Amino acid sequence: MHTWYWRNWQGMTYLSCSLLEAWPHGFFTQKFWPRSPQELTAVLHPDAIGYRLKQVHGNTVLTPSEICNHLSKTGLQEEEDSALAAGDGLITEKPLQAVWVATADCTPVLIGDRKTGRVAALHAGWRGTAAKIVPQAIARLQAQGSNIQDLRIAMGPAIAGEVYQVSLQVAAQLGASIIPHEEETVIIKALQELPTSPLLPDPDPERIRIDVRQVNVLQMEKMGISLEQIAIAPYCTYQTPEHFFSYRRDNLKKVQWSGIVSINPGS
Secondary structure: OOOEEEEEEOOEEEEEEHHHOOOOEEEEOHHHOOOOHHHHHHHHOOOOEEEOOEOOOOOOEEOHHHHHHHHHHHOOOOOOHHHOOEOOEEEOOOOOEEEEEEEOOOEEEEEEEOOOOOEEEEEEOHHHHHOOHHHHHHHHHHHOOOOHHHEEEEEOOEOOHHHOEEEHHHHHHHHOOOOOOOOHHHHHHHHHOOOOOOEEOOOOOOEEEEOHHHHHHHHHHHOOOOHHHEEEOOOEOOOOOOOOOOHHHHOOOOOEEEEEEOOOOOO
16 A cells, blocks of 8 residues: 655645655645745755646647757747646656646646656646546656556546546546547446446436546556556545645636656666
């Protein structure tokens, strides 16, 4: 069983996971709002350089050098939001690179490779999950030399299935990432029959509840990742207002940041 625990920084708390203890990392709470990823990088490691993206609910995964190429083409400064490269996932190329994602109900996913020391940070909302952002990032890590069995994955606080009501169409789009089929009703029925179904009933016959984190788990299992390699935070953003922003609860454009720092392999 993986342990989740609170760390304290200047009287403010952030969440860490034992599965990722080899890497400086954190799922930060709303108390850190509106600090930037640059400021939060210093909390994790004083010598790391932070990277972030303009998140667009897709499945594009970039590296720091691809971000730097984008900045050199635009001629803008990294601090300007308009200068940010668009994407929803970052994977590192060398040690002391901190990668960050912002969420407010979507799932923040942090990945570490215990052999290479490289890491990834992903923003997996329902759209990104339907577009398989986590498998996409894992494929990029594999292209860099990662082996599936060396990966450790932690999914941070996100909206829980029991309070996440969606249309049947959205549920089918998510389900198609695990069960490739054209028919909405076929996908929904197949999802309901899974032993670890991500679907939960809803009183409205036109709606259903879905656990997006569980959809990501099922995608990873299809890639050969075992449940021992995955940890899921026991917190729902919607149901924990004392710690986390929730867009669905508050309808505010406020986010919490999640980040992880790459290390020297064997350090």
